Amino acid sequence: VYMSGFGNEFSSEDPRCPGSLPEGQNNPQVCPYGLYAEQLSGSAFTCPRPANKRSWLYRILPSVKHKPFTSVPCGDLTENWNEVEPDPNQLRWLPFTIPKTTEKKVDFVAGLHTLCGAGDAKSRNGIGVHVYTCNTSMVDRCFNNSDGDFLIVPQQGEILITTEFGKMMVEPNEICVIQQGMRFSVDVFGETRGYILEVYGAHFELPDLGPIGANGLANPRDFLCPVAWYEDRKVPTGYTVINKYQGKLFACQQDFSPFNVVAWHGNYTPYKYNLKNFMVINCVAFDHADPSIFTVLTAKSTRPGVAIADFVIFPPRWGVADHTFRPPYYHRNCMSEFMGLIKGHYEAKEEGFQPGGASLHSIMTPHGPDVDCFEKNSTAELKPQRVAEGTMAFMFESSFSMAVTKWGLHTCQKLDKNYYQCWEPLRSHFNPNWKPGKQ
Template identity: 70%
Template structure:
């Protein structure tokens, strides 16, 4: 994996050319009359042309053939559990917890990253460019001579088991558990694996992920821009094969064929790029006095809505850290929220629910559905000696949080057969300690 090269920085304007073709980037002109090496110039726009400069994102690609050179798209039936039908199940406000989702053995059925999309819940409409979907990916086979792109929005990918070897139009990157990557809308990519792979995907329709504002925190903290990495230019030099281009468009999948490599970009420059981030580099901000900050203090990335301070989706983590507060119930407080909260566990044991919440599973606490520490956690934290201590070592839990009310799919509630019907029992032994 060491041959993969990266540039650092979030939101930067990058330029890159494959080292096999020096001076392949035009100088001072995006679309010259004739590009170096006989390449074609193609712009990939991730925002409206007239978007404000601070929000305007696009990248110029210099490739062997334009991406328009392909046969017509036809319906693709490979993914059985990808859904945008939020009405297929009656609403369910109950707390939900899923046991780890099963990865099919290769001997049973070969499933690629794209075929392994399983939609758990979501809201909104990709056609209206508003909403999100949460998926689990379960795959046992690499994508071969094919690539995928999402016309509906950005994909934030959180591997939980297995390393993802991702080739994008702009270059290659490896993403391991405890790392994440974001593939922006429209960028084509392929995923290879060397073992059974499982993870989580947050898809947003409205806009793009960005870093949260820091406010009183100041200039430094949380996820620092310099720790994000984007690949450098690399092109596939093979020829004479047929390739599949799979597109997710308005919630459905389509496929087209072409007789040249999808990954033929020799050089590029711009600020619309795929990127990865190592979650261990997150700079935790926490209380050193009493009480504790709201979980928003752990936000890595956000996709803002049109309402200030309110997100279509936040990606929040609960990493290893020191717990220092005095005269305080330190675990997460009992809570009802105007946001939807989907939690996943990459590794370890989550401090608020150490039993029965396992890596590769999930929980969903819907809008205004109460939740909080289980009996064991409450009793232990209420009587613990309050001294500085490390918590969550060897653990990485995360949350997809949204202002939208999420509907669970039929696969999520029934077909996967992983929904834990006894989840509610973890609070039933809590007793009244009220005294006069």
Template identity: 70%
Template sequence: MSDLKYLSGFGSEFSSEDPRRPGALPEGRNTPQRCAYGLYAEQLSGSAFTAPRNDNRRTWFYRIRPSVVHKPFKRLDVAKHLTHNWDEQEPDPNQSRWLPFDLPTTPVDFVSGLHTVCGAGDPRARNGLAIHVYLCNKSMERSAFYSSDGDLLIVPQQGTLRITTEFGIMEVAPNEIAVVQLGMRFAVTVDGPSRGYILEVFDGHFKLPDLGPIGANGLANPRDFLTPVAKYHDEDNIDFTIISKYQGALFAAQQRHSPFDVVAWHGNYVPYKYNLANFMVINSVSFDHCDPSIFTVLTCPSTKPGVAIADFVIFPPRWSVQEDTFRPPYYHRNCMSEFMGLILGAYEAKEGGFVPGGASLHSAMTPHGPDAPSFRAASRAELSPQKIAVGTQAFMFESSLSMAITKWGAETCKKLDAKYHECWQALPKLFSDKINV
């Protein structure tokens, strides 16, 4: 659409002003005594003031009214299945798989349609994560939402989202992602039934993974991350609701103007989107199966080197070239927790059951791998170069934390597949006294 323009990059310093008000960005100082056009200066900080320069995140807004102009927050009883109570269910180490989550049959907007599937940690201690799905069919009306708990990585599976932020507007379609960081206010417009996944991290922020021996090029390139440009709304004498997610609960405050009244801004703390089709895949050209870390798009590091609070990993269409190697993912037990979703197509290691709009969770040290039909086919397949995962996009939220499933995820949604374990039961004993079987 004509009002969707982007500044590209990742982690850089950006600036933008609405062309209707040239000169709104001050020169030489962040807080002039009098801002142009009678605007207010306001800083949004995403890191401690004294964070090292490379880690310091902040943006300056030049807006019609400061965001402090609102009535007191009061508890809001919507999104009844949004929770950070990881103790409401008994621990369950079993492999879990969900059939596609149901879309609503009555009007539900993005916030009311938030459902927490699993997670770990505590936003009050700024440590942990939560995995949600959104299930909605109605646009947000004169309301805006923000999380005081963590960054939101949004993965649409069905339906395009038009996300209006304080910085401008992003349209995010299936096979694209958006990240709206801690404290950023936004509203979601949908065009019909919409479903997707959200990874919320309470620690720090997402960043690009280090490339190490891969070198300068590969995986997600910084220039492909897109940031909106300023587009202000000057709306007065209206009833507008600001919804805050705070310590896992929702609160609402009323105000009489639009929060999307930013005329200009500059900084390095911004929302952004990324098209997964731009991911530059690194893959094996000899033998063995590379670890899924080569498919990492974004990571939220922990304080322990090499260990992530969460990695966002994708399994895109790619050429697969191996010699005398089992091509699908190997059977595996992992100290990490692996939550997988499917945006479109059919995942290579599961013949059925794992379908778009559904999900799976393989918890720490719980074994998993290809089902019986996939193993049988891959063991005898010709190993010529092959384009795999064509028309497919699977992803994984991987975490070093041991995640618990919520009551909604385990019971209320009624989508947990009780027969998931059966996909491995037909794996036969192939042991023989002959060296070649």
């Protein structure tokens, strides 16, 4: 069960405890059912009302009751952007390997790998791009990101995410956002893989629509947040809370489940969204619109119109433009473009770019359709046709110049060193004797 709407003020209580939400005030002297009141703030107290994010949680025990945090190994999760020398080349990765259960049991946290990123969690300004590859559910342990928001894009295998606010089942072609400071645990049902965009210092929001008007792109009503669900469970052997803090991992122990919130209310919640609900805006005359028309969520910077990160998708749609090379144009850009593929075949590179893989085109690194795509679409009959049917590609676009990690360049062993060759056969079509009306 979910509640719909983006950024709404919600209230929810577990039906097992009717009346568990206090009436008329947030923090009464004694809460109903003997619960503790705890506020989770996702913004400064003095933020303007439209940007002020907070939720009140009414829980069996407060989250402050735990043993001290101690440092634990980070595995392939990192914020060290200087591990290896910068690489401005076009980069592409083959599908990332999912460990076999018979070889090693790996849960969501152990299966996190940082691919690229920039900035600094301490100064609250930056991003990280991660992949997760896992095969085992988290048992008596949860994750808490003190550095920023996680936008999770499942590619293979559904994930059941238990949060302090309730449960969410998230399948491929859906996304979810776990905002800063929210504790969550992930159950999987076999070999599982996906992508994560982490943003420090800003929260995701719907992009402004401008001349589009009131309707289009992602509609607020299609975003879903969970309803309250609690477990009153003692864990004598110890429940582990893993905290990502300043780019490192720390763990503490407590003897009870952290998912003990009986009721809550506020506008700071986890949420999910089904990409099939995206209302596509597209060209109906000529030329190729910029990919910004496919923005689902944005995390704004302090510069107007410039994002820390945009989450952009390339969904099924109609192509009808006349006198136009319809696929993406050749391009150099002042933004970094990380692309992933959930399913199908991306129109500009039908070979090589595979579901579960990725590509990175860094700031001012040229990129565009491969030679087969260019030749085919330069002579194609321009009749209306479906584009990207059965496909869902996405892009994490950022104003940061992202560095690739050692894991991404070397350890994962999935870097396609022949990627550049998809453009090598491009040949000159220049004709100095061309005249108007001649091909």
